[in-house]
Amino acid sequence: MNITKRRVAFVAALVISVLAIVIVCGLAGCSSCSRSVKSMSSDFSGGINRTVTLYDNTGKEIKSWHGKIDLESNDQEVFFDLNGKRVIIQGGVVVSEED
Known part of the structure; x- marks a missing residue:
């Protein structure tokens, strides 16, 4: 049972890491994403x-x-x-x- 919990935790960490990498790469490369980030920062500030x-x-x-x-x-x-x-x-x- 302990091995199953470790596997679930490992898979969850892996999925979160992959999603974070995809989001960062996606936001860094496109100009429309840059405009969206600037717009959001303008809204919050x-x-x-x-x-x-x-x-x-x-x-x-x-x-x-x-x-x-x-x-x-x-x-x-x-x-x-x-x-x-x-x-x-x-x-x-x-x-x-x-x-």
Whole structure:
């Protein structure tokens, strides 16, 4: 019975090790995985230091925000929190640059 428990523990450790190697190799090699990791770290840390600039349709700057920002968007708007305030942008052209 003791040998059976050891075999089960060995197989479980082997499976976990193989899965860990596959995950690390998969995340290290593809750019979409790198973007996903950066996105998750942004979610957990409250955002990335960036400058968000809003332009009108002619290219004139309307307003600019700078700080640790985690951008979110849907089909109609871009929104983020900055200094405890929610900023919602509907329309216009939004450009986000990482600092």
